[in-house]
Amino acid sequence: MKFVLRGHEPRWLAPAAVLVAVLVTVALTAVPIRLAGAAPFSAFERYLVTPLTSVHGVQEVLLTATPLLFTGIAVAIAFRAGYWNIGAEGQFLLGAVGTTWVGTTFTDLPAYAALPLGFLAGAAGGLLWAVVPAWLKRHAGIDEVVTTLLLNPVALLVVQGLLNGPWRNSSSGFTDSDRLGTGYDLPALVPDSRVHWGFAVAVVVIVVAGVVLARTAVGVRIKAAGQAPGAAGFSGVDVGRLQWRCALVSGAVAGLGGASQVMGVQHQLTSGISDGYGYTGVIVATLGGLGALGVVLVALLLGDISVGAQNVSLVLQVPAQLGAMFSALLLLAVLSAMSWRRYRLQWRRGGSR
Amino acid sequence: MSINLLALIGAMLTIATPLVWAGIGELVTERSGVLNLSIEGTMYLGAFVGFLAAARTGSPWLGLVAAIVSGVLAGALMGFFVVTLGLNQHVSGLGLTLLLIAGCEFTFRLLYAGDRPTLDEKFHVLFRGTEVVDQHWLTYVGFLVLAPAAWWVLRSTGLGMRLHAVGESFEAADVAGISVTATRYAALMVGGALMAIGGAFLTLAVLGSFTLDIVSGRGWVCIALVIFARWRVWPAVLGALIFAGMDALQLQLAITSAFDAVPGELMLALPYLAVIVALAIGGRTVRYPGSYLKAYRRA
Numbered sequence: 001m002k003f004v005l006r007g008h009e010p011r012w013l014a015p016a017a018v019l020v021a022v023l024v025t026v027a028l029t030a031v032p033i034r035l036a037g038a039a040p041f042s043a044f045e046r047y048l049v050t051p052l053t054s055v056h057g058v059q060e061v062l063l064t065a066t067p068l069l070f071t072g073i074a075v076a077i078a079f080r081a082g083y084w085n086i087g088a089e090g091q092f093l094l095g096a097v098g099t100t101w102v103g104t105t106f107t108d109l110p111a112y113a114a115l116p117l118g119f120l121a122g123a124a125g126g127l128l129w130a131v132v133p134a135w136l137k138r139h140a141g142i143d144e145v146v147t148t149l150l151l152n153p154v155a156l157l158v159v160q161g162l163l164n165g166p167w168r169n170s171s172s173g174f175t176d177s178d179r180l181g182t183g184y185d186l187p188a189l190v191p192d193s194r195v196h197w198g199f200a201v202a203v204v205v206i207v208v209a210g211v212v213l214a215r216t217a218v219g220v221r222i223k224a225a226g227q228a229p230g231a232a233g234f235s236g237v238d239v240g241r242l243q244w245r246c247a248l249v250s251g252a253v254a255g256l257g258g259a260s261q262v263m264g265v266q267h268q269l270t271s272g273i274s275d276g277y278g279y280t281g282v283i284v285a286t287l288g289g290l291g292a293l294g295v296v297l298v299a300l301l302l303g304d305i306s307v308g309a310q311n312v313s314l315v316l317q318v319p320a321q322l323g324a325m326f327s328a329l330l331l332l333a334v335l336s337a338m339s340w341r342r343y344r345l346q347w348r349r350g351g352s353r
Numbered sequence: 354m355s356i357n358l359l360a361l362i363g364a365m366l367t368i369a370t371p372l373v374w375a376g377i378g379e380l381v382t383e384r385s386g387v388l389n390l391s392i393e394g395t396m397y398l399g400a401f402v403g404f405l406a407a408a409r410t411g412s413p414w415l416g417l418v419a420a421i422v423s424g425v426l427a428g429a430l431m432g433f434f435v436v437t438l439g440l441n442q443h444v445s446g447l448g449l450t451l452l453l454i455a456g457c458e459f460t461f462r463l464l465y466a467g468d469r470p471t472l473d474e475k476f477h478v479l480f481r482g483t484e485v486v487d488q489h490w491l492t493y494v495g496f497l498v499l500a501p502a503a504w505w506v507l508r509s510t511g512l513g514m515r516l517h518a519v520g521e522s523f524e525a526a527d528v529a530g531i532s533v534t535a536t537r538y539a540a541l542m543v544g545g546a547l548m549a550i551g552g553a554f555l556t557l558a559v560l561g562s563f564t565l566d567i568v569s570g571r572g573w574v575c576i577a578l579v580i581f582a583r584w585r586v587w588p589a590v591l592g593a594l595i596f597a598g599m600d601a602l603q604l605q606l607a608i609t610s611a612f613d614a615v616p617g618e619l620m621l622a623l624p625y626l627a628v629i630v631a632l633a634i635g636g637r638t639v640r641y642p643g644s645y646l647k648a649y650r651r652a
Contacts, residue, residue, distance in 0.1 A: 032456075036463055084443050132629070142632050143641075145388070145443060146577045150629055153570045154622045161618030279451060286444050319462035321455045328452035332434065335445065339438040 009341050017337035024337075025329045029322065038316040046315065047308035047326070057307065059193040065303030066195075066264070067092070067274070069202035070257025071281025072288060072295040073209050074126075074250045080213060080290050081246035082226035082239075087133060087148025088254040089278025090155030091126035095255025097159060098125025099262045100167070100269040103180030114183030119201065119259050126255015127248050129155060134247035138240050144247070152278065160271050167269065177269035186264040198260030203296075205253060210292025222246060254278065276324075283331045302327050361601050363484030367559065369590075369597035370492040371396070371551035376575040376589050377503045378547030382428075383579055384507065385540035386520040386644035387435055390446025392548050393572030394453030395427045399549025401457040404472065404556040404563040405464075413476050413557045417550065420557075424549025427453065428541035436537045439648030450572075458565055475561035489558040491550070496590070499547075504586040516540060520584075520642040523649045533649045548572070570625075577628045584642065592631070599624040 030040035051057040071088045078085035098121035109117065133147035163175040170178055186196040213219040224232035225239045233239050261273055284302060288294025309323025375396050382389040389395075402423040407416025427449070434445035479490045507513040518526040519536045527533055551571075556563050574596060582588035603620040606612040612620075 032459060032463075086443070086447065136629075136633055140633060143580060145390070146573075146580055146632065147629055149573045150570075150577055150625045153573075154625050157618040157622045161616045161622075164618065165616050279447070282444065282447055283451070286441075286448075319459045321459040321462065324455035325452060325459055328448050328455055331448040332445065332452065335440050335448070336434065336438050339440060 013341050014338070017340055018334060021330065021333035021337035025326065025333045028329055028333075029326050032322060032325065033318060036316070036318040036322075038312075038318050043312055043316055043318065046312045047305055047323075050311055051304050051307040056193075059190065059195045060307045061300065061303045062189075062195045062199055063265070063303075064306050065299040066199045066202055067257045067261050067277040068280055068284050068299040068302055069199070069206060069296065070260060071254050071277045072284030072299050073202075073206045073292065074253035074257070075278075075281040075285035076288065076290045076292075076295055077209060077213070077222075077253065078246050078250035079285055080226050081222045081243045082229055083134070083137070083243040083247045083250070084145045085130070085133075085148050085247060085250050086145055086282065087130065087151050087278070088250070088257075088281045089274060089276065090148070090152040091129045091251040091254035092258040092261075092274050092278045093155040093159050094129040095122035095126040095258025096262045096269055096273045097162065097258070098122050098128075098255065099184075099259040100177050100180065101125075103184045103262070104167070104178050107181035107183075109181060109183045111183045111185075111187075114181060115186065115197075115263070118180075118184045118263050119256055122255045122257075122259020122262070123252040124255065126258065127252040129255070130247055130251025134244050134251075137247070138244045156271070159269065159273070163269065163271055169268075175271065179268050180263065184263045185267060186260070194265075196260075196264035198264040201256065201260060205256065206292050206296060209253075213292065254281070280327065283327055287331055287334055357484075357605070360484045361598075361605055363487060364601035364604060365594060365597045366485070366488055366492055366496075367597075368600050369593040370489070370495050371554045371571055372575055372578065372593035372596060373495040373500060373551075373590055374491070374554065375548040375551030375572060376578045376593055377499060377586065378424075378544040378551065379575045379579045380544075380582070380584060380586065380589055381503070381507075381516070381547070382540045382544035383645070384516045384520045384584055384642065385537045386523065386642050386647065387431075387537055387541060388442050388446065388576075388646055389428075389431060389541065389544060390443060390576070391427060391431045391449035391453070391545075392446075392575055393568060393570070394450030395424055395545050395548040396552030396555075396568045396572045397450075397457055398423050398427055398453045399552030400556045400567045401461065401552075401563060402549070403553030405460075407472050407475070407557055408470060411473050413472065413474060416472075416557050417553055420549045420553035421546045424545040424547070424552075425542045426545070427549070428543070428545025429538065431545070432538040432541045435648060436534055436541070439650060442646050442648075461563065461565070469562060469564070471562040472557070476558040489554070491554050491558055500586055500590050507586060520644055523644045523647070527649070537649075548575075551575075574625070574628060577632060581628065581631050592628075595631075596624050596628060599627050 026044060033040045033043045051061050071092055074088050075085060099118045102117050102121040133144045136142040136147055137144040163177060167177045169176050186198050189195045189197055189199055221237045221242060225237055225242045229239045262269060266273060284295055284298045288298040305326055306323050309320045312318050313320040375392060379389055379392050399420040403416040403420035406419030407413045431449055434440045435442050476489050478487050480486045515531050515536055518531055519533050523533045552568060555567050578589050578592040581592050603623055607617055607620060
């Protein structure tokens with residue numbers, strides 16, 4: 001048995017591959033659901049369908065997907081350029097720090113000044129956290145995977161250090177920051193829901209990123225730098241500078257995610273402000289094919305699974321980590337299935353070649 | 354202020370042990386040209402499976418065996434993704450890490466639902482003397498057997514040559530009759546076993562219990578150590594000792610009153626920052642193995 005390069009790819013193959021991957025993922029996760037003593041079929045219904053059957057559920061899905069939209073597109077921008085930014089987690093956290101700093105320093109600003117300032121500070125925080133690995137990559141050739149990864153735990157320590165020290169809550173003494181000025185509260189997108197304007201900002205960012213990546217000369221150069229850096233350099237693209245810029249934009253967008261989460265949901269900094277959103281962003285970006293539309297669809301799907309997982313763990317007593325298992329399995333299954341698009345298996349009969 | 358030097362060295366050796374095991378595991382896989390980002394998840398798996406088996410059988414030895422088996426399986430799975438299917442090494446490694454950690458957490462919560470279980474019996478400290486020699490046998494084996502053996506095998510045996518050939522140029526290795534697939538699978542499975550031992554050391558020898566943040570980034574540190582050491586065994590061991598020394602010093606200073614004013618988080622971040630600084634200084638002229646991050650397909 002061996003792999004043979006396909007001559008051309010049939011049109012039905014990509015959707016079929018995704019379908020097979022989803023079925024495999026469902027089949028594999030049925031095992032832990034059974035082990036947890038629940039019926040797989042009703043569990044899957046609660047995972048995937050129940051959140052979408054009520055207005056409230058859909059709103060929760062949009063709310064849960066919001067940080068993933070930011071981190072997903074952030075990772076996609078960097079990956080497109082061939083810059084392996086695994087540090088969206090840290091950049092997200094530092095974005096939250098930046099927003100909290102302005103939000104607790106300039107507390108009396110009215111909303112029209114506070115909200116842009118909050119987002120700006122978030123973007124700046126994320127960008128700054130992305131500078132060191134990007135600089136080391138460009139000027140010393142240090143692998144960015146390692147440096148961005150190592151800065152994630154450091155970012156969490158920065159948050160914890162601030163909350164244990166100077167930013168400890170001045171009224172309760174708990175390790176949460178003070179509440180941001182009320183001007184920083186992102187209004188609800190739909191009245192009486194928890195979905196806030198951060199979702200709209202995320203969509204705007206994704207649309208802009210999508211247009212730039214898919215429709216402009218810069219986008220073409222980014223793609224060239226990512227897919228064939230040698231050829232891109234030969235044809236006059238400064239690959240190093242392009243990756244440096246994409247790395248910084250990626251960090252800034254991840255930082256916007258932190259800003260949105262602080263201003264829209266928590267209204268203060270907590271050490272649990274990111275629920276692994278930066279790491280999940282890698283799943284979102286990769287499954288979404290590093291494209292804007294794909295990122296939106298996958299973020300909504302993972303939002304759906306995550307809301308469903310809360311639901312299942314409450315009702316059926318299955319640990320909520322099943323949601324994370326499902327996402328990771330889906331990632332690996334889809335990637336595996338997609339590899340069949342380029343190769344097909346050829347079974348060799350004994351003797352003949 | 355006084356620092357107990359013996360205690361410091363003793364703590365350093367203990368902290369360095371999982372880094373030596375898992376770091377050499379990562380080094381072996383990277384020598385074959387595979388950046389194995391599943392290391393964090395594989396260490397976590399080893400820690401959890403080792404604990405689970407030891408808790409169920411009452412024997413830390415059976416726990417260790419179970420951890421090794423789980424590590425070999427995790428390596429084989431990584432091999433399926435990056436060798437057989439030729440997927441992107443970054444994404445499949447990270448995906449596998451997320452899957453393994455989520456899977457272990459799921460099982461842990463299912464079985465222990467909020468309890469904090471402890472082992473009836475864990476590995477004992479081998480000697481009783483001063484803090485420096487009060488170490489677990491896995492520490493002794495890691496420094497005195499594993500590291501020299503890995504150095505010798507990688508440098509002077511046919512096996513090591515094969516690995517090196519595949520890592521540097523898989524086309525040439527293939528032409529010379531070396532199976533790229535088999536070599537990479539073997540490297541991943543051996544490496545996975547070593548990573549799992551590194552994780553199991555934390556539960557079976559140090560803690561005697563399992564917590565959800567047990568590995569807490571040690572796998573990522575190993576990846577940095579291997580690049581810092583430029584894929585050589587002794588510099589990697591040295592790097593592990595330096596990192597562990599910083600960590601042990603940080604622990605000592607945290608209980609020293611003169612350093613009360615320094616935030617503990619800054620101390621905790623020091624080892625990570627030190628690795629980045631070391632990379633920035635020592636990693637300037639890194640020449641990566643020729644087939645690093647590439648999937649092999651016979652033309």
